[in-house]
Structure formats: structure tokens, C-alpha cells
Amino acid sequence: MSDKSDVKGRDFVNRVFGLGRERGVSVRVDTERGKGSHVTVYYGSRFTILQGRRKDIGPGLLSAMIRQPGLDRSDFRRNRKEELTMRFTYPARLQRTGVDEIVVSFRDLPECLTSGTDEAEALFEAADALEEAIAGRMNRTDVIPAPSPRRAGEHLVAAPAETAAKAALWVALRESGTSRVALAAHLGIDEKAVRRMLDPCHRSSANRIHKALRALSRDLVVETRAA
Numbered sequence: 001m002s003d004k005s006d007v008k009g010r011d012f013v014n015r016v017f018g019l020g021r022e023r024g025v026s027v028r029v030d031t032e033r034g035k036g037s038h039v040t041v042y043y044g045s046r047f048t049i050l051q052g053r054r055k056d057i058g059p060g061l062l063s064a065m066i067r068q069p070g071l072d073r074s075d076f077r078r079n080r081k082e083e084l085t086m087r088f089t090y091p092a093r094l095q096r097t098g099v100d101e102i103v104v105s106f107r108d109l110p111e112c113l114t115s116g117t118d119e120a121e122a123l124f125e126a127a128d129a130l131e132e133a134i135a136g137r138m139n140r141t142d143v144i145p146a147p148s149p150r151r152a153g154e155h156l157v158a159a160p161a162e163t164a165a166k167a168a169l170w171v172a173l174r175e176s177g178t179s180r181v182a183l184a185a186h187l188g189i190d191e192k193a194v195r196r197m198l199d200p201c202h203r204s205s206a207n208r209i210h211k212a213l214r215a216l217s218r219d220l221v222v223e224t225r226a227a
Helices: 009-023 059-067 080-084 119-140 161-176 182-186 189-198 207-216
Strands: 026-032 039-043 045-052 089-098 101-106 114-116 155-158
Touching: 009 039, 009 045, 009 161, 009 182, 039 161, 045 059, 045 119, 101 119, 114 119, 119 155, 119 161, 161 207, 182 207, 189 207
Parallel strands: none
Antiparallel strands: 026 039, 039 045, 089 101, 089 155, 101 114
């Protein structure tokens, strides 16, 4: 996001949501007040008012809006592509606590704890626990944080592909401010179908989720890495 040229309201919203993911801060956009285009963007307990997602924000107004939620100009000097990239592979710490117990914990998801009798079993259980943690945050509408960089000694654990795809759609829908009804209308499907795509317990095709993400100007990208 440039310091000199005007930016769109949607760019501001996307960056605030990105910061919330990175820092585990709750972010929401309140569109139920007033009758015009203005909305309230909450970052934790602090907030600012946005003139509209499609309107340009001049540098003076942008500086004032950044200060109101307690953010800094440097927080907005990021590459737009980087802002919109969301991965669901998290660093996990494995700690041996007994002869037959290795406890797994995730810095980014404190509630996500599990264990195994050896490293292989612990990592297998970690993937299952990670899936449950992400699904729980979706159901509770909690922040799904961006993964932190891996530290020495940590293992990377990836969420199952379908869970990652559903979480990506959940994040994109939330950050875009688009309602499920509006997304369904854009895709020409029933709103129930969108709800199923966002339901961690319901099987959904990757192709359908990809189409929904494309409608929100996102892409679903599958990556492989060495185990």
C-alpha cells in the first residue's frame, strides 16, 4: 500500500484484516449503521470510520484513519499480493514430557494441543488437532491468524486440504464484506450451498470453492513440499 498515491477503501480493509490475522486481533466491519456508504472498521476494541470500500482515500485521511485504531504507517507498507496471501500451515512445538508422551502445541493457536507416543504419531495427531482448531474458529467467528515464521526446532503442520480451502473462503468472505446471500446470487446458486461450503463438517468440491473464491477476487492455490 503506497504512502503517496490514493488507495481504495477495500485496500484499507484488506490490510486491517491482514494485520488482525498476523497479530491475533479481532477485526470486523459494521455495515448496519446509517444509510450511506460509510462503515465502521473495528480493530480489537478500537475503530475508525471508512467512507466506502470503492472510494479513494487521500493520504491525509489515510494517516488519520491509521492512527485511530492504534496502527502505524509502517503497517501499511506491504505488497498487495502479500497482504492477500493466506496459508494454513502452522509451526508446531513438540515437547517430550515422558517416555511415551510428546506434547504438541501451536504458538498461533493456543487452544490447539495434542500428543503422541512418538514423533510420527504426534505429528499425525497435530494435523487432526489443527483441523479442529480452525473449524472451531470458523464456527465461533474468531480470528484465524496468519502463521508465524517457523522457529528452530519447530515442525510445520498443514491443515487438511479441504479444511484449508473452506477456511480460505471463510477469510475471503469476511474480509470482502460480502454477504452469503450476495455471494450466492453472484454464483447463481442457493444461499444454502454457500453455507455448506463454509461448513467445516460438510464435504464440498474444491472446484466449487475455487469458483466462490474467484468471485471474491481470490485464487485457490495448492502447494506441495517435502514432508
